[in-house]
Amino acid sequence: MAGLAKGRLSTVAAALVVARRDFSAILFSRSFIFFLIGPLFPILVGLMAGSVGDHVQKVDDSPEIGVMMPSDQADRLMTAHRAMQSHMDGALPDFRLMERREVPQAEAQRALQRTHGNLAAIVSGTLESPVLTGPNERIQEWQGPIELVTARALQADPAKVSAVRLAPIATTTRADIRHGQVMTAQAGQMLLFLLTMLLAGMVLSNLVEEKGNKIIEVLAAAIPMDAVFLGKLFAMLAVSMVGIAVWGAAGVGVRLLAGSAMPHLDTPAIGWPSFIGLGIVYFAMAYLLLGTLFLTIGSMAATVREVQTLSMPVTMLQLFVFFFASYAMAKPGSLMEVLAVSIPFSSPYAMLARAAVDPALWPHLAALAWQGAWVGIFVRIGATIFRRRVMKSGAASGRAGRPGLWDRLAGRRQAA
Amino acid sequence: MDLGEWAAVGNADSGARPLAIEARGLVKRFDGFTAVDGIDLTVPEGSIYGILGPNGAGKTTTLRMLLGIIDPDEGVRRVLGHERPHEIAGQIGYLPEERGLYPAMKAYDAIAFLGSLRGLPLREGRRRGRELLEAHGLGYAADRQIRQLSKGMAQQVQLLGTLVHHPRLVIFDEPFSGLDALNQGKLERMIRGLADNGTTVIFSTHVIAHAERMCDEVAIIAGGKVPFAGPVDVARDRIPPQVMLETRAGDGAWRAAIPADARVARKASGATQWQFSLPPSGVEPLLRALIEGDAGILSLSIERAGLHDAFVAIAGEAAARALEENPEEQR
Numbered sequence: 001m002a003g004l005a006k007g008r009l010s011t012v013a014a015a016l017v018v019a020r021r022d023f024s025a026i027l028f029s030r031s032f033i034f035f036l037i038g039p040l041f042p043i044l045v046g047l048m049a050g051s052v053g054d055h056v057q058k059v060d061d062s063p064e065i066g067v068m069m070p071s072d073q074a075d076r077l078m079t080a081h082r083a084m085q086s087h088m089d090g091a092l093p094d095f096r097l098m099e100r101r102e103v104p105q106a107e108a109q110r111a112l113q114r115t116h117g118n119l120a121a122i123v124s125g126t127l128e129s130p131v132l133t134g135p136n137e138r139i140q141e142w143q144g145p146i147e148l149v150t151a152r153a154l155q156a157d158p159a160k161v162s163a164v165r166l167a168p169i170a171t172t173t174r175a176d177i178r179h180g181q182v183m184t185a186q187a188g189q190m191l192l193f194l195l196t197m198l199l200a201g202m203v204l205s206n207l208v209e210e211k212g213n214k215i216i217e218v219l220a221a222a223i224p225m226d227a228v229f230l231g232k233l234f235a236m237l238a239v240s241m242v243g244i245a246v247w248g249a250a251g252v253g254v255r256l257l258a259g260s261a262m263p264h265l266d267t268p269a270i271g272w273p274s275f276i277g278l279g280i281v282y283f284a285m286a287y288l289l290l291g292t293l294f295l296t297i298g299s300m301a302a303t304v305r306e307v308q309t310l311s312m313p314v315t316m317l318q319l320f321v322f323f324f325a326s327y328a329m330a331k332p333g334s335l336m337e338v339l340a341v342s343i344p345f346s347s348p349y350a351m352l353a354r355a356a357v358d359p360a361l362w363p364h365l366a367a368l369a370w371q372g373a374w375v376g377i378f379v380r381i382g383a384t385i386f387r388r389r390v391m392k393s394g395a396a397s398g399r400a401g402r403p404g405l406w407d408r409l410a411g412r413r414q415a416a
Numbered sequence: 417m418d419l420g421e422w423a424a425v426g427n428a429d430s431g432a433r434p435l436a437i438e439a440r441g442l443v444k445r446f447d448g449f450t451a452v453d454g455i456d457l458t459v460p461e462g463s464i465y466g467i468l469g470p471n472g473a474g475k476t477t478t479l480r481m482l483l484g485i486i487d488p489d490e491g492v493r494r495v496l497g498h499e500r501p502h503e504i505a506g507q508i509g510y511l512p513e514e515r516g517l518y519p520a521m522k523a524y525d526a527i528a529f530l531g532s533l534r535g536l537p538l539r540e541g542r543r544r545g546r547e548l549l550e551a552h553g554l555g556y557a558a559d560r561q562i563r564q565l566s567k568g569m570a571q572q573v574q575l576l577g578t579l580v581h582h583p584r585l586v587i588f589d590e591p592f593s594g595l596d597a598l599n600q601g602k603l604e605r606m607i608r609g610l611a612d613n614g615t616t617v618i619f620s621t622h623v624i625a626h627a628e629r630m631c632d633e634v635a636i637i638a639g640g641k642v643p644f645a646g647p648v649d650v651a652r653d654r655i656p657p658q659v660m661l662e663t664r665a666g667d668g669a670w671r672a673a674i675p676a677d678a679r680v681a682r683k684a685s686g687a688t689q690w691q692f693s694l695p696p697s698g699v700e701p702l703l704r705a706l707i708e709g710d711a712g713i714l715s716l717s718i719e720r721a722g723l724h725d726a727f728v729a730i731a732g733e734a735a736a737r738a739l740e741e742n743p744e745e746q747r
Contacts, residue, residue, distance in 0.1 A: 008505035009535050017532050025520060214516030220485045221510040222533035224502060 011230070014223035018231025019238065022206065026239050031202060035243055038198055063120030065132075065142065066098040066111065073127045073153070080149050080158035087161060092145050098122065109133060127153050178357065180266025185329055185356030187265055188275070189349045192283055193322045195240065197315070200290040203236040207298035208307050225387035229299075230379070233291050237284060244280065268356035278355050278364055282348035285371040289344055290318060292375070292382040299386040318345070325349030332357070341367060344374035436461040436585050436616035437482060441491035444477050451477045453640035454491070459618060459633070461584075464611045466627035467620040468727055469637035470735075475620040476513055478637065479589050482618075483510055496585055506535040509583035513590045513620075515574050519563035523549060523573045526562055530577030541580055548576040552602075568599055575603070579610070586610060588619035592626055604630055628723040638731040639738035648723055655721035655729050656693040662714040663688050663706070670709025673702050687714055694718060 009017065026032050067074050074097060081095045096119065098111065112119055112134065121134025123146055130150045132139045152158055210216055219228050268275040293314055301307040321343070328340035328350055340350035341363075351367045437459040444452040452474040459465045469475045480486045482493055484501035495501040501508065517526045527548060528541030536544075549558045554572060562570050571594055578586060588607075592600050607617050607630060621627055627634050628648060635645040644651055661674075666688045678692030695702065699718060706713055721729075 007535070008502050009533070014533070017529075021518070021529060025518065029520070213518060214512070214514040215518065216516075217485065217512040217514065218510070218516060218530065219533065221480075221483045221508075221512070222505050222530075 009223055011224050011227045014227035015231040018228055019235035022232055022235035023238050036246055062118055064094045064096045064118050066096050066119050066122040068098045068122055068124040076153040076158050080152035083159045083161050084149060084152055181269055181357045184265045184268050185353035188279055188352045188356055189326055192286060192349055192352055195283055196286045196290055199236055199240050199287050200294045203291045204294040204298045204307055207295060226383040229295060229383040229386045237287060269359040270355050275355050279352055282352045286348035288375045289378055292378040296382040296385045299389045321346040322349060329353040347371050433460040437495055439493040442481055442488045443490035445489050450640055455642050457635055461616050462614045463616060463632040464630050465618045466631035466634040468627055468634050470622060470731060473637045474640040475637055476589055479587055479620060507584040509578040509586040511575055511578045511588045511591055515571050517562045517570060517574055521562055522559050524558040526573055527577040527580050531580040534581040536581040544580050568595060585616045590621060591619050592623060624724040624727050636727055636730050638734035641734060643734040644730045651723055651726045652721050655726045658719045659692055659694050660717045661690040664712025664714055668709045668711060670705045670711045673705030
């Protein structure tokens with residue numbers, strides 16, 4: 001057997017064996033497909049909800065104003081309305097020509113109640129003295145536009161509109177830039193949060209499945225448990241990188257196809273290439289911190305139910321961290337922001353937001369060093385707990401008298 | 417125990433045959449319960465060694481300590497000359513009691529993966545995996561996923577994965593459980609084949625017949641202790657041979673030669689049956705007393721105790737002793 005290792009694999013080599021197995025198994029599994037299309041669901045739901053909402057709003061917000069004036073005046077009013085509506089971008093409601101006769105205000109009120117369609121008010125009287133009848137909020141809102149249209153109708157040529165030549169200036173105000181970059185920061189944080197939660201959940205279920213398959217004892221007998229921990233952690237990171245590459249390619253494709261129809265995000269302060277690069281690194285940091293926590297939890301749990309019980313507080317904590325980082329973003333330079341940047345779990349979110357609004361690069365180097373140190377500490381602690389706990393829970397050692405979840409959390413050991 | 421002192425003991429025990437495993441005073445406690453309580457083991461290289469014990473005796477915990485899956489709270493172990501079993505993981509094969517493979521893996525790939533955990537390159541593992549499956553009549557299942565195999569077939573695949581890297585020491589935890597009679601026979605032949613090639617095989621079982629047929633030496637574990645460890649013949653000899661006697665007469669002066677605790681049964685024919693352990697003085701004084709006392713010997717046989725009887729006696733004594741020593745913990 002020339003060339004065969006007869007000692008043992010190093011931790012790194014063993015971690016690679018585990019990572020390679022996990023990576024290929026996950027990549028060709030259904031869960032990866034769900035991982036890929038997972039983020040589409042909130043987007044689709046958002047788009048559908050938006051579209052339905054728009055439609056409902058459109059129906060609701062297309063009220064008409066009935067015109068009840070002497071016919072020659074009504075004609076002038078309609079002509080003036082047509083001429084102005086196209087220039088006022090929806091600010092003028094539609095006009096509907098009603099029966100051309102003079103009516104008292106009471107008749108207009110009755111007409112509003114019995115007429116089908118979307119009649120919301122009636123303009124009657126004369127052009128010199130128009131009367132707008134309708135619910136108070138409506139007529140308050142339309143008083144100005146109706147005065148404009150009646151004034152236009154009194155002109156010699158109601159259809160004539162003076163074209164205004166636009167002279168835009170190239171400068172955007174500081175407020176515009178800041179607002180756009182904050183939107184970009186929020187989008188970045190949201191994406192980071194979604195990805196991290198999705199992956200940490202996957203790494204946890206992967207471990208529980210492994211314990212269910214009773215493979216963990218085979219692994220424990222052959223390679224260091226630190227290697228199992230690291231292999232699983234980094235396999236999922238590699239899977240996520242594939243996912244990000246697929247999403248990135250799909251995003252570029254959609255952007256090219258949809259062009260300006262796509263929602264626009266302002267360029268972050270450090271520029272898109274650096275922002276995307278930092279986003280990937282911050283994602284890796286956020287995932288490694290959270291994934292370590294979830295793997296450690298998974299090592300202590302024997303069943304899916306126990307995993308859910310244990311991971312719920314962490315998920316809640318992660319939500320809190322996300323909201324905290326989002327809140328801190330709105331208070332640059334404050335103690336809140338310093339805390340958000342310093343606390344390891346919120347630091348990647350806070351720093352990604354900072355990258356969107358602040359062009360300085362050096363704080364990111366410092367933050368990455370800080371986060372990297374914490375990743376090292378967490379992985380070390382997590383791997384130690386994993387090594388001690390993983391063979392003490394689950395079916396491999398689960399005989400009569402197995403202590404409960406809280407006994408294990410309290411560090412009480414159990415018989416194998 | 418000091419390592420130097422222990423090494424000296426190990427060398428003394430080893431004699432001419434090198435030892436695959438030496439363990440001294442292994443103790444493992446879980447949450448106040450002592451699962452393994454000062455176990456000593458010496459397993460000669462190239463032997464087939466059985467670890468026998470009732471359920472919950474501490475067999476699996478002992479094997480896990482020998483493999484380095486868990487560390488002992490006290491005591492020392494040396495596996496193939498190494499104090500840290502993980503350092504020589506490439507020379508060890510292990511089949512745990514709770515079998516487990518990745519359900520989506522193909523059979524040959526599962527074997528290769530198990531080999532790769534022990535340092536065998538994947539490509540070589542895949543080649544050997546196919547060869548092993550073919551050699552054991554499972555070639556047709558090489559490309560099937562584990563989830564598509566029967567439980568027995570999956571078990572065989574895992575067994576082959578345990579051996580794919582040609583280990584020097586193989587540890588099987590309850591290898592016969594879940595196998596049908598045919599496959600148990602196959603496994604016995606495989607274990608003998610491994611030993612013939614110089615591989616040390618240790619297996620735990622609570623089915624004594626397998627150990628009796630195959631093992632050179634056994635350790636009986638009961639209540640976390642090892643009341644016996646040594647060759648199978650020596651274990652049998654711990655139980656005195658049983659005398660089965662049938663006499664025409666039921667009483668007489670010759671009764672004094674029969675132990676007081678002998679079991680007695682009257683037959684319908686009027687004859688009397690006796691069963692008792694052969695006295696330390698041997699069979700001659702007994703025969704003389706029977707003949708001279710005119711007991712009327714109808715039949716007499718002396719049966720050597722089987723490993724099963726030895727196991728029951730040794731494990732039973734140990735359990736009773738443990739209960740006397742520590743009634744609270746046993747409860």
